[in-house]
Amino acid sequence: MSRSRPLVLLLVLLAALLPAAPASAAPGAPFTNPLKHVKGADPWIVHHDGDYHLIATSFTGELQMRRSPTLAGLATAPSVRVWSDATPSRGTNMWAPELHSFDGRWYLYYSAGAVGEPCCDSQRTHVLESVGSDPMGPYRYKSMLTGRELGVNGWLIDASVLRLNGRIYLLGSSFINGGPQSLVIAPMSDPYTVSGPFRLLSSPTHDWEKQGGVVNEGPEVLQRGGRTFLFYSASACWGPDYKLGRLTYTGGDPLNASSWRKEPNPVFQRNDAAGVYGPGHNGFFTSPDGTEDWIVYHANDAASDGCDNGRTTRAQKVTWRADGTPDLGTPVALGTRLPGPSGETAATPTAHTLTNRNSGKCLDVVGGTGDGADVVQATCTGAATQRWRFTDLGDDTSRLTNVGTGRVLDVADCGTADGTNVRQWSWLNNACQRFRPEVGDQGGWVRLANPHSGKVLDVADCGTADRADVRLWSWLNNPCQQWRPNPVA
Incomplete structure (x- = not known):
């Protein structure tokens, strides 16, 4: 008998007693970029309560x-x-919204300028607080976050939150001490109150941070294994060389620039071979099972594209090196089929039903597939005529196409009066066929507003029967005018 045999038997016995390593979850539903093809700049994604939530500039x-x-x-x-x-001091040109959760509520940070002033001169950071625990809201305005020590009397954009060593800090981009656009940081006493002066965190020092513009902006935090990394966007957003750099927290007071080490080279940049230009202003989110880190970012698909609504939202998985540092990889080409985040269990929706809050019935089409067929409510059966596809039209409105008929939701004769009938019609690309889902005062329920008339979809006389007519009416804030979009595969 070999002397090593008892040792081998002991190791086998110990291995049998140890808990099995958890099996890796299967990849989620495959996807292709872009995730948002219009108004996709400065994207932010959180996964909460079984759903991804995406918001952008x-x-x-x-x-x-x-x-x-x-x-x-x-x-x-x-x-x-x-x-x-529409508040004059905070009501226009909204940029870089982000969602962060504290103590069961969501805080939505964004920058905006004053109505009537030239673009960008009056950008300040504002914060909203959710009324409940739903990331979709509703929200209430909480405060403006700024500091006199910042240039241009408080100009501050791209706010994000750092949680470190039991404290919270506000990150942003501004001008300080007469320098170029840089990363700044300030302590916070709560999610909506800055409790100390802003201090300089990082300025553009490398040549790759000065291409087309001398800029550091879009600070975003990624933490793992007790380490903190801070990614940021560098160079001009209006050029193809917009890219990501990285700072690493090395210990000490996070308010001191000396507590952070800047990488000498960019960590995520243009990929001409894949037709990806100006990748930047990212966010990070985790997979549903919490085992994977993902990056969401915007990019252009031509070197001549600019810093506007032509940028699209994209995502891909982050990997980790043996030394514990993140590897963002290389931005992939649009249309590349990628496995989704691990832990997804639902099927990818292909359309949505719209359930009325008062009756529990679904928005439906009756009377055929042609122009003029009436839109009513009916018992939800999953029929194709109760399924609607939303198409973002890029002007804060959507087209609602009926899956069963191929026609779109339409206001009869472009009427604007209370009681005007709602029907289906061929797409004419006019204002009467544009609708906007809007969060009301209850999470999960929306009103479907027609911007042309200023009216909303309403069930006639609050009826609860099948084939009760759906019409336009002034907003009364009642359940008969509230609908829930339900995804269906």
């Missing part, structure tokens, strides 16, 4: 969010207005 006075049980489904999910603000 609007360049208008409202913010819209998409929700889907799979990453792939974000590409066709309804764009729902979660915030609109």
Whole structure:
């Protein structure tokens, strides 16, 4: 008997007693980029309660969010207005919205300028607080976050939150001490209050941070294994060389620039071979099972494209090197089929039903497949005529196409009066066929507003029977005017 045999038997016995290593979850539903093909700049994704939530820059006075049980489904999910603000000091040119959760509520950070002022001169950071625990809202305005020590009397964009050593800090991009556009940091006493002066964190020092413009912006945090990494966007957003750099926290006071080490080279940049230009202003999110880290970012598909709504939202998986540092890889070409995040269990939605809050019935088409067929409510059966596809039209409105008929939701004769009938019609690309889902005062329920008339979809006389007519009516904030988009595969 070999002397090594008892040792081998002992090791086998110990291995049998140890718990088995957890099996890796299967990849999620396959997807292709882009996840948002219009208004896809400065994207932010969180996964919460079984759904991904995507929000991005609007360049208008409202913010819209998409929700889907799979990453792939974000590409066709309804764009729902979660915030609109006509306040003169904070109501236009909204950029870089981000969602962060504290103590059961969501805080939505964004930058916006004053109505009537030239673009960008008055950009400040604002924060909203959710009324409940739903990332879709509703939200209420909480505060403006700025500091006199910042240049241009408080100009501050691209706000994000750092949680480190039991404290929270506000990150952003501004001008300080007369220098170039740089990363700044300030302590916070709560999610909506800056409790100390902003301090310089990183300025453009390398040549690759100065291509087309001398810029550091879009700070974003990624943490793993007790380590903290801070990614940021460098160079001009209006050029193809917009890219990502990285800082690594080395210990000490996070407010001190000396506590961070800057990488000498960019970590994510243009990929001409794949037709990806200006990849930047990213966010990070985790897979549904919590085992994977993912990056979401925007990019252009031509070197001549600029810093506008032509940028599209894209995502891909982050890997980790043996030394514990993240590897963002290389931005992949649009249309590349990628496995989705691990832990997804739902099927990717292909359309949505719209359930009325008062009756529990679904928005339906009766009377045929042709122009003029009436839109009513009916018992939800899953029929094709109860399925609607939302198409983002890029102007904060959507086209609703009926799966069963191929026609779109339409206001009869472009009427604007209360009681005007709603029907289906061939797509004419006019304002009467555009609708906007808007969050009301109850999470999960929306009103379907027609911007042309200013009216909303309403069930006639709050009827609950099948074939009760659906019409336009002034907003009364009652359950008969509220609908829930339900994804269906």
